[in-house]
Amino acid sequence: MLVTIGALLGKSSPKLPISPKRILMIKSHSLGVGDLLRSSAAWRALHDRYPGVELHLLFLSKHAGYPTEALMAEHHLLASAHFVTIREGDPGQAKARRVPLASLVRQVRALAQQIQPDLVIDFESSGLRSSWLCHQAAQAVGAGSVGIAQFPGRSWFYDLTAPSVPAYKRRHDLAEVMDYTERDFVALAALGIERQGAAIELQVTAEGQRFAQALVARLPAGHLVIGLNIGCGTPDALPRRPPLGPLAEAVHHLVQGKKAVLLLSGAPFERTINAEFMALYRERYGEALPMVDAAGESSLSGLTGLIGLCDLFLTSDSGPYHMAVGLRVPTVVWLMRPEPSALHSAPWSCCLQTPTPQAFAEAAEQLLASRQA
Secondary structure, eight states: OHHHHHHHHOOOOOOOOSSOSEEEEEEOSOOOHHHHHTTHHHHHHHHHHSTTOEEEEEEEESSSOOTHHHHHHTOTTOSEEEEEESBSSOTTOTTOOBOOHHHHHHHHHHHHHHHOOSEEEEOOOSOSHHHHHHHHHHHHHTOEEEEEOOSTTGGGGOSEEEOOHHHHHHHTTOOSSOOHHHHHHHHHGGGTOOOTTOOOOOOOOHHHHHHHHHHHTTSOTTOEEEEEEOOOOSTTTGGGSOOHHHHHHHHHHHHTTSOEEEEEOOOGGGHHHHHHHHHHHHHHHOSOSOEEEOTTSSOHHHHHHHHHHOSEEEEESSHHHHHHHHTTOOEEEEESSOOGGGOOOOTTEEEEESOOHHHHHHHHHHHHHHHHO
8 A cells, every 4th residue: 555655646856955944844643732832842943953944833633622722823933833623523522523635635735835835844653644744735835845754665755754763762762651842853853953952942922921910919929929730620630630638738848938829720620629729728727828729710821921920830740730841930740650751851840759748848849949049
């Protein structure tokens, strides 16, 4: 089958641009906040290699309407973001019918003609859909194309290929479970671009600035702002939620001797767990710690402002965790199980698996001290 497809490609290989002006980046897999925000380290690496380049994201989304779409459309490293759905229906319909490939091809070719990229990069390592669409986008405008030679024959879709993921891991002496941020650098290896410690990036948006200004009026002046994201409110994420009792104890250890306010975040359906936490904390430790619950009051874009207000952010393994790391806010994560793919190596973040309350508070103190130094 691959031989047949390869014969059908029938294209001459244009020279890859030495310094591309516009790059169309194709991604798929997951539209979770953390999953997509992880790509920003690769976006930064592309900007560093090609100063002044425009980066245009094309995401092949399983369904329309994910909240992440609006946040990524505002990302400071992207010139534009486009989301093409590959299934009909909504996320609750697991067996929704696939959108015909011919329809996807038309949409992708039209987008390429609109953007006029001189380079198209397929960041996905598996499957043939993104390979074919990358070929179609490049062919539509005579652009060069880059992808991953994950299996024999896949290189036929691209002008330049990176080694397979296993080969990349061996070359860089990486663990079998590779962190999500590293994944996009597999494709960039074809261009000779290395990660070199690049961290993920996010900035407070205009909506975030407005939300932050409104929040400031609700916070006591002169207090250390400690953000808390208990999160993990969807059924599949509940096992990642920290236990409330030990979490309350950790917060109590942390705020001793400090003028601090606890600023809680979350989705609208997580207000209940926030209220449960606040009631438990007050029952055990009294009313001395001011607490403000802002769950459900903003979009993800607005959440950038809430997190940006924080001197320290305490969180579960959830989207706001990655947003806080991207915003370079000192971030301490309470993990309930090993999550090697979710870890960040940034010096302003720390992940602890099922820590004691004392250990969690001490880690938070150290990050806070490093920020204040």
